[in-house]
Amino acid sequence: MDQPLFDYTLGLADDALVSAQRMGWWISRAPELEEDVALANIGLDQLGQARTLLTYAGQVEGAGRTEDDLAYLRDDRHFRNVKLVERPMSDFGVAMARLLVVATYQSHLYAGLQGCPDETLAGIAGKAVKEVAYHVDHASHWVLRLGDGTPDSHARMQRALDAEWPYVDELFAPLAGALAGRVVDPSALRGAVLADLARVVGEATLTVPDVPPALGGGRDGLHTEHLGHLLAEMQHLHRSHPGATW
C-alpha cells in the first residue's frame, strides 16, 4: 500500500467529512430559512467531496474498506482532519469565519490538485474546485457584512476570527517527503491562502489576529476532545445497526 498517499487522501477526506458534519448542525438552526438552505447546500457539497475522497482512500489502501467503513468505523485516533474543523461551530460568526478559512484553503489546494499526476485526485479536485469557490463567496459576503455592520456584529465577527486563527497554522503542515511532486504540498499554499484571507478580513474592517498557533497533530490522529463527541453522534446509527440502508 502507498501509505503516504493513503494518509494524504484521508486528510483531505476527513477535513471535508468533519466540516460537513459540523455544518449539518446548522440545519434548522440558521438565522433565516434562506441561510438554512444555503448552509445545507454547502454541507452537502463537503459531504460529496468526503465520499469520493474516502472511496479513493479505500482503493489506495487496497484492504477492501468502503467509504462507509472509513467514515463510520474508525475511532478518533484514526481520523486525519485538522483540529480547525472539529471544534464546535454553534456561533454564526464562527461558522462563517471557519468556512472562509477552510474554503479558501481548499480552493487553492483543489486548484493545484487539478493538474497533479494522480488522475483520480485531479478529477475529484476538478469537481470540488467550483463548489468551494462558492463556499468562499458565501463566507466572504457574510464576513464583510458582519465585520462592516453594526458595532455588535463587528465585535462578534472579530471574536470569531480570534477563536479560529490559532488553528489556521496546522493547515500548512508540510507534505511527507515521499509525495513530493505527486500532490499539492500544503506548506506551499500558506502565502496565497493567508493573502486571500487578509484581503477579506481587511475589507470587512476587521483585524487579522496576531496569535500563536495552537498545538497541531490532527493529521497524526491527535485531536481535541470535541472530535470524539462529534463521531459518537455521526457514527452511532451505523454502529448500532450495521449494514442498515435507506
Place this chain on the structure above:
Amino acid sequence: MVDGTGAGRTRDWPLWEVFVRARRGLSHVHAGSLHAPDAEMALRNARDLYTRRGEGVSLWVVRASDIEASTPDERDSFFDPAGDKIYRHPTFYDVPEGVEHL
C-alpha cells in the same frame, strides 16, 4: 440579526422576487420570492433556493417593493376593454399552404 432572541429578524430583511432564465433564448420567468438583507445576498439565496436542480442559467432579483402591480380593483378598467376587440388577434389571415413555421 443573529441575536438569539428572535428580535429583529425576518421583518428587517426585505422581500425579493426571483426570476429565472431556464436557458439562452428564453425570457426570465418568475420563480418565487425570498428574504435577503441586500441584492447581492438575494442573488445568492436565489441560487440556493431556485436553481438547485439545474433550473437556470441566469437569475434576476427585484425588490418586491419596487414592483408596481395592478390591483384587483383595476381589473375592469385595465383588462375588460380588450375583451371585445377581436381584430387585435391575428386570426383573420389565411395561412398559405406549405408554411410550416408560423
